[in-house]
Amino acid sequence: xxxxxxxxxxxxxxxxxxxxxxxxxxxxxxxxxxxxxxxxxxxxxxxxxxxxxxxxxxxxxxxxxxxxxxxxxxxxxxxxxxxxxxxxxxxxxxxxxxxxxxxxxxxxxxxxxxxxxxxxxxxxxxxxxxxxxxxxxxxxxxxxxxxxxxxxxxxxxxxxxxxxxxxxxxxxxxxxxxxxxxxxxxxxxxxxxxxxxxxxxxxxxxxxxxxxxxxxxxxxxxxxxxxxxxxxxxxxxxxxxxxxxxxxxxxxxxxxxxxxxxxxxxxxxxxxxxxxxxxxxxxxxxxxxxxxxxxxxxxxxxxxxxxxxxxxxxxxxxxxxxxxxxxxxxxxxxxxxxxxxxxxxxxxxxxxxxxxxxxxxxxxxxxxxxxxxxxxxxxxxxxxxxxx
Amino acid sequence: xxxxxxxxxxxxxxxxxxxxxxxxxxxxxxxxxxxxxxxxxxxxxxxxxxxxxxxxxxxxxxxxxxxxxxxxxxxxxxxxxxxxxxxxxxxxxxxxxxxxxxxxxxxxxxxxxxxxxxxxxxxxxxxxxxxxxxxxxxxxxxxxxxxxxxxxxxxxxxxxxxxxxxxxxxxxxxxxxxxxxxxxxxxxxxxxxxxxxxxxxxxxxxxxxxxxxxxxxxxxxxxxxxxxxxxxxxxxxxxxxxxxxxxxxxxxxxxxxxxxxxxxxxxxxxxxxxxxxxxxxxxxxxxxxxxxxxxxxxxxxxxxxxxxxxxxxxxxxxxxxxxxxxxxxxxxxxxxxxxxxxxxxxxxxxxxxxxxxxxxxxxxxxxxxxxxxxxxxxxxxxxxxxxxxxxxxxxxxxxxxxxxxxxxxxxxxxxxxxxxxxxxxxxxxxxxxxxxxxxxxxxxxxxxxxxxxxxxxxxxxxxxxxxxxxxxxxxxxxxxxxxxxxxxxxxxxxxxxxxxxxxxxxxxxxxxx
Numbered sequence: 001x002x003x004x005x006x007x008x009x010x011x012x013x014x015x016x017x018x019x020x021x022x023x024x025x026x027x028x029x030x031x032x033x034x035x036x037x038x039x040x041x042x043x044x045x046x047x048x049x050x051x052x053x054x055x056x057x058x059x060x061x062x063x064x065x066x067x068x069x070x071x072x073x074x075x076x077x078x079x080x081x082x083x084x085x086x087x088x089x090x091x092x093x094x095x096x097x098x099x100x101x102x103x104x105x106x107x108x109x110x111x112x113x114x115x116x117x118x119x120x121x122x123x124x125x126x127x128x129x130x131x132x133x134x135x136x137x138x139x140x141x142x143x144x145x146x147x148x149x150x151x152x153x154x155x156x157x158x159x160x161x162x163x164x165x166x167x168x169x170x171x172x173x174x175x176x177x178x179x180x181x182x183x184x185x186x187x188x189x190x191x192x193x194x195x196x197x198x199x200x201x202x203x204x205x206x207x208x209x210x211x212x213x214x215x216x217x218x219x220x221x222x223x224x225x226x227x228x229x230x231x232x233x234x235x236x237x238x239x240x241x242x243x244x245x246x247x248x249x250x251x252x253x254x255x256x257x258x259x260x261x262x263x264x265x266x267x268x269x270x271x272x273x274x275x276x277x278x279x280x281x282x283x284x285x286x287x288x289x290x291x292x293x294x295x296x297x298x299x300x301x302x303x304x305x306x307x308x309x310x311x312x313x314x315x316x317x318x319x320x321x322x323x324x325x326x327x328x329x330x331x332x333x334x335x336x337x338x339x340x341x342x343x344x345x346x347x348x349x350x351x352x353x354x355x356x357x358x359x360x361x362x363x364x365x366x367x368x369x370x371x372x373x374x375x376x377x378x379x380x381x382x383x384x385x386x387x388x
Numbered sequence: 389x390x391x392x393x394x395x396x397x398x399x400x401x402x403x404x405x406x407x408x409x410x411x412x413x414x415x416x417x418x419x420x421x422x423x424x425x426x427x428x429x430x431x432x433x434x435x436x437x438x439x440x441x442x443x444x445x446x447x448x449x450x451x452x453x454x455x456x457x458x459x460x461x462x463x464x465x466x467x468x469x470x471x472x473x474x475x476x477x478x479x480x481x482x483x484x485x486x487x488x489x490x491x492x493x494x495x496x497x498x499x500x501x502x503x504x505x506x507x508x509x510x511x512x513x514x515x516x517x518x519x520x521x522x523x524x525x526x527x528x529x530x531x532x533x534x535x536x537x538x539x540x541x542x543x544x545x546x547x548x549x550x551x552x553x554x555x556x557x558x559x560x561x562x563x564x565x566x567x568x569x570x571x572x573x574x575x576x577x578x579x580x581x582x583x584x585x586x587x588x589x590x591x592x593x594x595x596x597x598x599x600x601x602x603x604x605x606x607x608x609x610x611x612x613x614x615x616x617x618x619x620x621x622x623x624x625x626x627x628x629x630x631x632x633x634x635x636x637x638x639x640x641x642x643x644x645x646x647x648x649x650x651x652x653x654x655x656x657x658x659x660x661x662x663x664x665x666x667x668x669x670x671x672x673x674x675x676x677x678x679x680x681x682x683x684x685x686x687x688x689x690x691x692x693x694x695x696x697x698x699x700x701x702x703x704x705x706x707x708x709x710x711x712x713x714x715x716x717x718x719x720x721x722x723x724x725x726x727x728x729x730x731x732x733x734x735x736x737x738x739x740x741x742x743x744x745x746x747x748x749x750x751x752x753x754x755x756x757x758x759x760x761x762x763x764x765x766x767x768x769x770x771x772x773x774x775x776x777x778x779x780x781x782x783x784x785x786x787x788x789x790x791x792x793x794x795x796x797x798x799x800x801x802x803x804x805x806x807x808x809x810x811x812x813x814x815x816x817x818x819x820x821x822x823x824x825x826x827x828x829x830x831x832x833x834x835x836x837x838x839x840x841x842x843x844x845x846x847x848x849x850x851x852x853x854x855x856x857x858x859x860x861x862x863x864x865x866x867x868x869x870x871x872x873x874x875x876x877x878x879x880x881x882x883x884x885x886x887x888x889x890x891x892x893x894x895x896x897x898x899x900x901x
Contacts, residue, residue, distance in 0.1 A: 016827065025828075027741060028715045029734040033727065057732045097720040098727060127720075157724070 031095040033057070035069060036156025038103040038140035039079060039116045047075040050082035051141035053156050054090060069154040071144050079119045096125035100160035102177065103133045103196060105140040109213065109220035114184070120177055128178035131163050134213045134220065136197035146198055146205050155207070159196065162209050170233055170242030170261065171226065172209045184218060187354060188338035191215045192232075195223065216332040224325070231322040234315070235281060235335050237266040244287070248310050257307065259287040262375060268337070270344040277353070278365040279337050281319070286373045312370045319368050327362045337364060408502040414445050414519040421449055421515075424506060431509065436465055440472040444482070445519040448527075454512035456531035463493045464516065464527060479521045486518070486525065495528035507585050534559065540642035540664065542807065545681045552642045557587050557661035563644040564591060564659075568651065572596075578609060580623065584616035588623065589659040591647075596654040596880075596888055601670060601849045605656060620660040620667050630846045630853075634812035637848040639671035646680045654885040670848040670884060672855045674868055676809050677701075682871050690871040698869065700805030703798060704813050705839075708745050709820035709832045711795050715741050717828030733789040742825035744788045748796040749821070751778055753814065756800070851883055 033055045040049040056070040072089050076082030087094065104116050120126050135143050144155055163174040175193040183191035195211045212224040212232055224232055233239045245258040264285045271278045289307075326335060338357060342349040353360055408424065410417055418433060425431045432452050437443035446468055450460060467490045473482060487496055499505055500523045505515050512530035537559070540552030553560045561575060576590040590605065608627040617623060620640060629637040641647060642664045647657045650668045658667040677697045682690040714721055715730060722730065737744065755774040759767045779797070782788045803813055816839060823831035846853035856864045864882050866872035878892045879885070 025716050026719075027734070028719060028727070028731050029737070033724075033731065055728060057728060057735055095719065098724045100724075 026093075029057075031093040032090055033095050034099045035154050036099055036101040036103070036144060036159070038105070038135070038144045039108060040105045040139045040141055041108050041111075042075070043107075045075075047077060048079050048082050049073060049075050049139075049141065050079055050086065051144050052083075052086060052090075052094070053144050053154065054094075055154055069147075069156070071141075073141060079116065083119070096123065097127060099126055099130055100156045101131045101133055101163075103135050103140040103143050105135050105138075106220065109134050109215075112218045113215070113220070114218045117177065117181060121181055128181075129176040131160065132175050132177045132180050132193045133159070133196045133209070134193055136195045136211070142198065143196055143207065146207070159207055159209070162207065163194075167240040168242065170230065170239050172212075172229060173233055173238050184215075186339075187357065188333070188342050188349075189336040190217070190332045190334045192334045194229075212334075214326075214330050214332055214334055216330065221332060222330055224322075227318075228322050228325065231315075231319050232335070234264065234283060235266060235268075235319060235322070237264070239264040239266075239285075246311065246314055248314060257289070257311070259289045259311075259374070262286040262288055268340040270341040272345060272348065276365060277341070277348075277360075278367055279340055280367045280369065283315070283319070283368070283370045284373070285371070286375055288375050308372050308374060311372050315372070316368050316370045319370070320366070323366050323368075327364065331358070331362050333357070333361050337361070337366070410500055410502060410522045410524065412520055412522050414447055414517050417517050417524075418447050418449075420502075424502075425509075434460075434465070436469055438468055438471055438473050440475070442475050444473050447517040448514050449509060449517065450514035450529060451509055451512065454510070454532055455514055455529040459493065459529050459531075460514055460527075464491060464514065464529075467492060479518075482518065483521060483523070483525070486516075491516075491525070491527060493527050493529070497526045498523050499526055500524070511585075537563070543641065543643050543646075543680075545643075545679075545684075547684045548681050549643070549645050551644060553644060553659075553664035553666055555662050555664060557589055557659050560644075560659050560664070560666065561589060561591075564647060564651070564657070567644060567648045568593070573651070580609065580612050580614070581617040582613075582615045584618065586617040587661040588617075591651065591657040591659060593651055593654070596652070596885065597656050598654065598884075598887055601656060604849055605658075605669070617660065619663045620658070620665045623658065623660060624667055629848050633842065633846060634815045635673070635843070635846065635853070636676075636808065637669075637671055637846065637853065639668040639675055639808075640665045641668065642666070643680055649680065649683065653880050654887060670851045672848060672851060672884075673843060673853050674856055676806055678867070683874075687871050687873045691869075694869055694871060697805050700802040701809070701813075704802040704806070705816045705820060706832070706836075707799055707802075708749060708795055708817060709824040709835070710829075711791070712741050712745055712821060713824035713828045713832050716825070730789070730791050733783075733791055736786045737789045738786075739788070741789075741792070742821070744792045745795070745821055745825075746818075748778070748782075748788055748792050749799070749817065752796055752800045756803075855883060856881065 034052050035055050036053045038051040040051070041047075042049055051071060051073045053069045053071050056068050072086055074082050074085040074089060076085050083094070102120055104113060108116050117132075120130065121128055133143075137143060143159075147155060163172075166172060166174050172194045175191075180191045180193055183189050192212050192214060194209050195213055196207060196209050197211075199206045199208045210226050210229065212229045213220050214222045214224060230239075230244075239261060241263070242261050243258060244261055245256065248255055248257055264283070266284070267282045269280045269282070271280055323335070326332065338349070338353075338361070341353060408420055410420070418435075421431075422433070430451050430453055432448075432450055434448045434450075436446050436448075438446070448460060448464055468486075471490055473485070477485070483498060487498070505524055505526065508526050509515055512532060514527045514529045516525040516527060518525075534556045535554050537551045537554055539550045543552070551563065553563060565573065565575075570593065572593045572595050574592055574594050578588050578590065579585050580588055588609070590602075590609075592602065605627070609623075612623070612626050614622065614626065624636075624638045624640065625631065627638070639650070647666050647668060651657055655668050655670065658669065660667070677694055679693075682693060715734075719727060734741075739747070751774075755770060755778070759770045759774075762770060779793050783790045783793055799817065803810060806813065816835075820832055820835040823835045825831070827834065844852075844854050844858075856868050861882075863879055866877050867881065875892075879889045880891050885891075
């Protein structure tokens with residue numbers, strides 16, 4: 001009786017220890033942590049070039065020595081092949097779960113980004129929330145090779161830091177790969193992602209994220225410049241907070257007005273009246289007027305109302321301009337207008353619009369309403385003036 | 389199984405106690421006691437006679453170290469030697485006269501049971517033998533030295549009484565009696581141990597304590613058949629439920645206020661002579677987390693301390709296991725900066741993480757056990773060696789990595805939040821650690837499930853061990869994870885205090901609000 005129970009317990013322990021699927025014991029120092037990768041394509045020898053940044057953990061209690069990035073490059077007929085070729089150079093097994101960014105060269109993106117993204121999404125170890133960037137330089141590898149030594153020693157994490165502070169600036173946005181791929185799958189929206197370039201100033205090279213890559217299906221077809229990127233964020237309701245500055249004309253003199261965006265809510269609605277399909281874009285922004293250079297007295301209600309009107313019409317014009325560019329220059333629905341129509345009138349979308357969306361989209365009517373609500377005029381009531 | 393083994397080893401049952409009988413002749417009786425206390429120089433036989441011509445012979449037998457000689461002189465020998473006994477008095481009358489008029493000590497008893505008499509001599513009482521009587525009088529003359537009432541070292545309190553139990557059952561009795569001055573508080577004395585004849589005292593309030601538990605307790609105490617009981621731990625292990633569990637199902641404390649609080653909740657206390665540790669029962673899991681001071685200080689502060697203790701339980705059992713599981717199986721779960729710093733500190737360390745963890749935990753336990761029984765001057769040297777050698781040197785020599793030192797230190801400190809659970813914590817920690825070294829977080833979760841199945845299956849004298857942990861009744865939660873203010877706790881604990889649930893009348897609350 002007892003012996004039987006003991007035997008059963010032994011069998012269970014053996015089965016649990018040796019037959020379970022989680023038998024992937026690995027010590028933390030048996031692998032090298034990859035922080036980011038860049039993918040290029042060399043048309044000379046028809047090979048993919050994968051550049052990865054590894055974190056060189058030189059053991060030591062000395063904090064200064066704790067870690068630094070180290071860049072490796074290898075080639076292969078496919079990306080996976082190139083990654084496998086890397087192990088010979090890196091020495092240990094690569095650990096991908098903590099990779100933060102994937103940078104893809106513009107040439108691959110123009111040809112079709114799926115060839116590069118497949119391994120990122122399919123791979124077991126790489127997380128699908130890794131941030132996607134398109135290099136505006138000649139190659140993607142350049143971005144990882146350029147070291148900005150004043151800051152983080154690991155470039156990929158430095159780039160990640162820049163992306164994480166998106167909310168404070170609202171000049172660019174971050175796109176995790178899974179969102180990009182989700183947008184690729186859907187017919188109602190085309191994917192976008194930010195670009196990265198190198199800027200040299202005072203003999204130091206910086207990484208700068210900005211502009212927006214416009215995709216049509218999986219191909220890059222052009223860029224939105226920094227200014228339009230802002231309005232793009234405005235329409236897609238990605239604007240969190242940030243600073244907006246504008247020149248405006250009032251009483252036949254020019255003023256610089258700077259305001260801080262507190263919160264923004266953009267709602268899109270589709271309307272079908274008299275056989276005309278219109279997408280209404282409502283922008284509700286709460287701002288705080290930060291800086292008025294030689295301008296009207298910001299505290300008096302009349303002036304604030306006047307200011308509001310001018311700002312509203314200014315922003316409205318800019319947004320309409322962006323929609324115009326997207327509709328006519330690129331003919332790619334990166335704004336998600338199709339999604340709005342599908343949500344509001346699914347039957348219409350399915351039966352009539354979806355099949356000929358390509359030709360309908362450039363002609364789609366839009367209506368932009370901008371509503372700016374200044375909350376307060378910061379601490380001062382009036383602008384600084386030199387006494388006459 | 390053990391019983392069969394024991395019977396085989398002993399062959400036959402060993403000899404029973406010889407039963408001596410007192411006779412009417414005093415010389416024979418003295419000879420009998422001299423035979424019993426052979427080669428024992430501390431036993432004094434003092435022969436004396438009464439005043440009259442046909443004097444009656446008396447003999448008083450006592451232990452010179454345990455008895456108070458001056459009271460024997462003044463209250464026994466002196467009055468008897470000055471008294472004349474009429475000749476025609478019968479033996480029965482003589483004893484009556486002695487007991488009522490002559491012996492002016494407070495506690496006298498007539499007895500003919502020699503075993504009883506012997507044990508009384510050895511407990512400091514005197515035996516008075518009278519010629520022509522086949523009985524003897526026990527006279528209470530106990531006196532020995534005992535420790536002063538002191539603050540219990542293991543259960544100190546900042547706020548609260550500073551007195552603790554001592555080794556004498558009589559003093560311990562007074563400490564409890566003085567706090568609860570109610571005739572409902574009952575003390576039942578018993579004796580256990582063939583050789584030691586240790587006195588134990590069962591103490592309860594009869595309008596609160598459950599008869600079922602009392603009956604069960606008597607039954608279990610009667611089943612004890614052991615030669616000696618030197619500490620309450622003997623009795624605890626002999627009568628506890630789930631004897632193989634590392635968890636206590638009978639509590640122990642050195643604080644009289646704690647015992648009284650438990651008696652007032654409907655529990656039963658068991659005082660054992662010769663030890664300051666008083667047992668309380670039934671004992672449930674929650675009582676590990678309750679300290680007497682919780683009830684004396686501000687209830688917010690007490691609730692925070694309670695929460696800390698639960699956290700300490702989690703840290704102490706689980707942190708090493710979770711660390712090993714994360715660093716050897718689930719690196720994906722560690723945030724990148726932490727992963728990097730762990731990776732950096734593991735660089736060049738020769739052992740796997742599990743070996744590191746076991747080694748450090750073992751050395752911590754060695755330090756703890758080594759430090760406990762040393763004089764405090766040497767103890768500080770031990771802790772210094774431990775801190776310097778194990779903490780600093782082991783890391784800089786790349787023997788272990790720095791995070792494991794932090795983990796073990798944290799675990800070790802959390803240990804002491806629950807000093808009564810120490811043994812169980814060590815065992816659980818090692819089991820969890822080994823499970824998670826084999827199976828990662830799966831193993832850890834298996835361990836947790838196993839632990840909870842074990843805890844929930846236990847009972848203490850019929851009461852569920854995890855009482856009040858499994859439900860969120862607004863009345864019962866008042867003394868669990870939080871400690872509600874006294875004016876809100878108007879009921880006793882569920883089940884244990886069910887005989888009389890009302891602790892305070894409702895008006896105290898209405899006055900408050």
